[in-house]
Amino acid sequence: MLRVGIQYNVELQRIVRQVKKSIDKELIPAIKQVEYRYVADEAWPDRISNILNILKAIWSSREFDEKSKLIAGEFVSSTVKSVDKKNKAKSGIDAFGNSEQMNNYLAAATTQNANLIKSIPEQYLNNVANTVLTGMRNGVLAREIAKQLTDDYGVTQRRARFIARDQTAKVNGEIDKRRQVDAGFEYFQWLDSDDERVRHKHRLIADKKTKYGKGVYRWDDLPKNDKGETIQPGSDFGCRCTARAKTTASVEKYMKRSS
Structure with a gap:
C-alpha cells in the first residue's frame, strides 16, 4: 500500500477503535447488569436498544460528519501530491493547477470517501446490535456475547483496511490518468x-x-x-x-x- 494509503488506514483504524471503546464503556456493562433477567425482565430489550440508539446517534452526528469530510479531504489532497511528485520524478510532468474536470473528480472522490468513512461505524454498530439482541433473546451469557463482539470488531477492522487500500488504488489511478491526459500523454x-x-x-x-x-x-x-x-x-x-x-x-x- 502507498504511504498515503497507510496513513488513511491509520485514521480509519482509529475510528474503529474509538467505536469499540464506546461499545465497551456503554453497552457491555449494561448487558452484564441484565444478564440473569433476560426472561424475567421484559424491560431489558428497551434498555439495550436505547443504548444502541445513543451510540448510533453519536457516530452519525454532525460532528462526526464533519470529521469524516476532513479525513476524506486530507486523503484526496495527499493523493494528489503523491501522484504529482511521482509524475514529476518519472515522467517530467509538472502540474500547474487543476482542470475543471479534475476539480469535479476530486470533489466527488472526497464525498465518496466521506460516505465510506461514515459507513464504518454505521455497519459496525448494526452488526453489534444484531449480535447483542439475537444473543440476549437466545439466553447467551454476557461473556459469550462479548466474544462474538470481538469477531464484529475484527470484521470492521478488515473492512476499514480494505477501504483504505481499495480507495488509495482507485483515487491514485484516476488522478494519475487525468494528470497524464491533461499533460498531453495519449x-x-x-x-x-x-x-x-x-x-x-x-x-x-x-x-x-x-x-x-x-x-x-x-x-x-x-x-x-x-x-x-x-x-x-x-x-x-x-x-x-x-x-x-x-x-x-x-x-x-x-x-x-x-x-
Missing part, C-alpha cells in the same frame, strides 16, 4: 506489482505486446477484465497496478520498428 504502460498476488488477467495485460509496445495502451482505448469491463490501473477490485506515461514519439518509434 499512451501509458500498464505495470503490475510483480508479486504473487497479481491477478492473472492483469499480468496478461501488463505483458501483452500491443501495437504500441509491451503493456502499452491508449487512454481512450483501455483493456478489459475477465468480466468484459473496461479497466485502467487501480480501477479494478483491489488492483495495485500503476500507469507509466509514454510519449507519442516513443510509441511511434516502436510502431515503426515493428512494421
